[in-house]
Structures are given as structure tokens and as C-alpha cells.
Amino acid sequence: MFDALSDTFRSIAGKIRFSDDEKSLYRALDELKKSLLRNDVHHKVCKEIIQQVESKTKTRGIGKQNFLDSLQESLEAILQTSKAYGFTFSSKPPTIVLMTGLQGSGKTTSCAKLAHYLKTKNKKVLLAACDLQRLAAITQLKSLGEQIEVEVFSNEDKNLDVIQIAKAAKKYAINSAFDVLIIDTAGRLAIDEPLMNELELLKEAIKPNEIFYVADSLSGQDGVKTAASFNNRLNISGVILSKFDSDSKGGIALSIAYQIGLPLRFIGVGEKIPDFEIFLPDRIVSRLMGAGDIASLAEKTASIINDKEAKDITKKLKKGQFGFNDFIAQLENMKKLGSMRSVISMIPGLGNMANALKDVDLENSVEIKNIKAMVNSMTPKERENPDILNGSRRKRIALGCGLDVSDINRIIKQFDSAAKMAKRLSNKGGMKDLMSMMGQMQQFKR
Numbered sequence: 554m555f556d557a558l559s560d561t562f563r564s565i566a567g568k569i570r571f572s573d574d575e576k577s578l579y580r581a582l583d584e585l586k587k588s589l590l591r592n593d594v595h596h597k598v599c600k601e602i603i604q605q606v607e608s609k610t611k612t613r614g615i616g617k618q619n620f621l622d623s624l625q626e627s628l629e630a631i632l633q634t635s636k637a638y639g640f641t642f643s644s645k646p647p648t649i650v651l652m653t654g655l656q657g658s659g660k661t662t663s664c665a666k667l668a669h670y671l672k673t674k675n676k677k678v679l680l681a682a683c684d685l686q687r688l689a690a691i692t693q694l695k696s697l698g699e700q701i702e703v704e705v706f707s708n709e710d711k712n713l714d715v716i717q718i719a720k721a722a723k724k725y726a727i728n729s730a731f732d733v734l735i736i737d738t739a740g741r742l743a744i745d746e747p748l749m750n751e752l753e754l755l756k757e758a759i760k761p762n763e764i765f766y767v768a769d770s771l772s773g774q775d776g777v778k779t780a781a782s783f784n785n786r787l788n789i790s791g792v793i794l795s796k797f798d799s800d801s802k803g804g805i806a807l808s809i810a811y812q813i814g815l816p817l818r819f820i821g822v823g824e825k826i827p828d829f830e831i832f833l834p835d836r837i838v839s840r841l842m843g844a845g846d847i848a849s850l851a852e853k854t855a856s857i858i859n860d861k862e863a864k865d866i867t868k869k870l871k872k873g874q875f876g877f878n879d880f881i882a883q884l885e886n887m888k889k890l891g892s893m894r895s896v897i898s899m900i901p902g903l904g905n906m907a908n909a910l911k912d913v914d915l916e917n918s919v920e921i922k923n924i925k926a927m928v929n930s931m932t933p934k935e936r937e938n939p940d941i942l943n944g945s946r947r948k949r950i951a952l953g954c955g956l957d958v959s960d961i962n963r964i965i966k967q968f969d970s971a972a973k974m975a976k977r978l979s980n981k982g983g984m985k986d987l988m989s990m991m992g993q994m995q996q997f998k999r
């Protein structure tokens with residue numbers, strides 16, 4: 554998502570060389586316009602952006618940086634429809650969320666992602682399966698619920714209709730003191746009257762605190778129109794933009810905010826459950842402009858590695874006691890970060906690398922399997938004190954895990970440099986090193 558747009562932005566800005574060169578500014582604005590239109594940005598939104606960038610750049614003085622700053626400001630202003638980002642809890646629990654959208658937009662996945670997100674915030678969440686169009690939908694939600702250990706309320710008794718199930722789920726959520734109830738609903742391939750009726754009746758019966766509309770990033774201007782129809786009938790309170798990771802055109806985010814005035818609340822950035830983020834305009838715009846997004850990377854990491862664990866590891870690192878058990882634990886943590894590509898795209902300057910790394914698969918990497926096999930063949934003492942790994946110990950380990958001694962030597966060397974890197978990272982100003990460590994991740998591609 555946004556790859557196409559941010560590449561163009563950089564090349565356009567590169568064309569502005571001299572200050573007060575109006576001709577080059579108009580050339581750049583013209584290219585910006587084409588690129589916005591190509592990326593599904595509605596012409597009204599496009600016009601607004603171009604006008605703003607032109608006048609802001611002129612006020613600041615024509616130049617590359619001023620052009621980029623003006624563009625960033627305009628995009629942020631457009632995405633800033635409302636102060637409501639992320640999740641708002643109702644004053645009286647349970648907060649009830651109705652998840653709506655077309656078929657295949659990512660409703661069921663988003664229900665699970667949102668439930669998981671709230672669970673990491675220590676909330677008690679109940680999911681309700683109210684998609685009765687397809688039996689498989691209930692099974693899908695149940696299996697996602699199992700994965701994230703969140704209870705799923707469902708009733709496969711054919712006599713109950715959607716409204717009755719939703720009501721029963723609400724009653725159960727109140728009686729069992731759930732903090733949040735998320736209701737998954739049926740979608741259709743296109744807007745149709747029975748669907749809208751069902752959703753209206755659901756809204757009337759359940760009185761949800763939030764009605765989220767899940768918009769597929771790939772749906773372009775059609776998606777914007779559909780969002781508008783849903784909004785007219787249901788009064789949507791927020792949008793979840795799914796499949797933000799796909800190679801879609803970026804325009805829909807700008808259009809939903811500008812044309813419909815709906816706040817974007819969350820974005821889905823991958824198929825896995827943790828691939829879900831709060832939508833923050835400045836972060837998205839800076840990522841879009843290729844500036845990276847350290848803040849959301851830090852937040853994502855923090856939610857996975859808890860404070861105590863992080864402190865323990867830092868202490869160990871500083872004392873040079875980082876062992877193989879910690880190494881494996883850190884690799885496991887990286888896996889939890891979700892798909893590598895979305896993580897890397899948040900780091901300044903590494904946006905371009907995200908593409909190159911999209912095939913890195915930490916779960917199936919041969920290299921990581923080898924490392925784990927090697928560590929399994931070590932004694933607990935060796936795992937904690939890598940320094941004692943002399944020649945004969947290495948030979949024994951190689952035999953134990955079926956690798957060559959040369960492999961063992963190589964892995965230990967990699968570990969040493971990772972430990973050194975990690976030690977530097979634990980000190981102030983470690984960001985630059987993190988970037989080069991990410992560069993080294995390339996080796997796990999194998």
C-alpha cells in the first residue's frame with residue numbers, strides 16, 4: 554500500500570532543484586496530480602491537495618524540502634477528519650461494536666484482529682458470530698477465536714435469526730461482565746436492500762456504540778461509493794482499512810476521509826492477527842512520504858516484549874551475558890511482530906528494502922531451523938555462556954544436530970555479531986545499528 558505513491562513523491566520532489574523556479578514547481582505539481590489520480594485519489598481531493606501544495610510551497614519558497622513539507626501538511630490535514638483514533642470505550646461496558654462491510658472486505662479477520670488488540674490491553678472481549686449467510690463464517694470466527702483465546706458466542710440453531718443471536722450475545726456480555734462485544738455480520742458482493750435492512754434492524758436492536766465499516770484498500774473509488782452508502786443508512790462511526798499491505802493504490806484512504814468525512818480508526822496490514830494498527834494520520838503520511846515510522850515500530854515492539862523482559866535483556870546485554878536462549882527468545886519475539894515487510898516499512902530509509910525482504914519467512918527459514926537445532930544440542934551451561942564453546946564442544950554439537958562444524962562456526966560468529974549489535978542497541982543512539990541489523994536479516998531469507 555502506498556508504495557506507488559511514495560515512490561512518485563520522491564521522484565517528483567527530486568525534480569525541484571532551484572528556489573524560485575516556478576516552472577519546475579508547476580512541472581512537479583502536474584506530475585503530483587497525475588500520480589494522485591493514477592492512485593485512485595478522487596479528482597476533488599486531488600484538486601484540493603494541488604492547490605494547497607502550490608500555495609504553501611510558494612509561501613515557504615520554492616524548493617524540494619518546502620514542497621515535501623507542504624505535501625505532508627496537506628495530506629495530514631485531509632486525513633485529520635476527527636480526533637477519534639483507535640478504540641473508544643463506552644462509559645458503561647460492554648462497548649458494543651458492529652462490524653460491517655462487503656463480502657471479502659476483511660470483516661471477520663478484522664473482528665479477530667480487533668479482539669486480539671483489545672486483549673493485549675487487558676480487556677475481556679466477546680465475539681459474536683452473526684453472519685448467517687454462510688455456515689463457514691461461524692466456523693471461521695470460532696477458529697480465529699480459538700487462536701487468540703477469545704470466547705465466541707454463536708448459535709447454530711437454525712430457528713434463531715441474526716437479531717435474536719445478537720440480542721442473546723449482548724445479554725450474555727452484560728451478565729458475564731465483558732468489556733467489549735464485537736459482532737461479526739454478513740456481507741454481500743454489492744450493496745443490496747436485504748443486507749441494509751438486516752444491518753439497520755441489528756443497529757436498532759443492539760444499539761451499538763460503534764459501527765465500523767471495513768473497507769478493502771484495493772476497492773478504489775467503488776469502495777468509496779460503497780462506504781458512502783453504508784454511511785447514509787447506518788451512520789458509520791469509523792472505518793477499518795483492510796489489506797493496507799497489498800500493492801493497492803493509496804487513494805482510498807484520502808478519499809474516505811475527504812469525501813465522506815469518516816474517521817479512519819484502524820488499518821489491517823497483513824493476514825496475520827497482529828498485523829493491525831491504529832490509524833494515525835501523521836504516522837501514515839510520514840510513512841507514505843518515505844520518512845518511516847519509528848513511533849509505531851516502538852509501540853508494536855513494546856506490546857510484544859513486556860517491560861520486565863526488555864529490562865532483563867538490556868541488563869544481560871550490558872553485562873555481556875546475552876546467551877543462546879536469549880537469542881532464540883528474541884527470534885521468537887521477531888516472529889510475533891507480524892510480517893517482516895510491514896515492520897521494515899516503518900523504519901526511516903528502509904521503506905525500499907521492504908520490497909526486497911517481503912519473502913523473509915521467519916517461521917520457515919532454514920537458517921533459523923539450523924540455529925534452533927544447534928541450540929538444542931547444547932548443554933544449558935553452553936547456552937548461557939557461549940564463550941566456553943571450544944573446538945571439541947563445537948564438534949560434539951555438530952554431531953548432535955547433524956550440521957557441519959563449519960556451519961556451527963558460522964552460526965556462532967553470527968550470534969557474536971548479533972550480541973555485539975544488541976549490546977550497542979541497548980545504549981543510547983542505537984537506532985542506526987538497528988537499521989544495519991535489519992539489513993543483516995537478509996541472511997535469514999535462506
Ligand SMILES: Nc1nc2c(ncn2[C@@H]2O[C@H](COP(=O)(O)OP(=O)(O)O)[C@@H](O)[C@H]2O)c(=O)[nH]1
Nearest residue numbers: 656657658659660661662795796821822823824
Ligand atoms: N493481506 C491482507 N489480507 C487480509 C487482510 N484482512 C483480511 N485479509 C484477507 O482477506 C480475505 C477475506 O477476509 P474475511 O475476514 O474473511 O472477509 P469478510 O468476508 O469481510 O469477513 C481473507 O483471505 C483474509 O485473510 C489484511 O489486512 N491484509
Ligand SMILES: [Mg+2]
Nearest residue numbers: 660661684690
Ligand atoms: Mg466474514
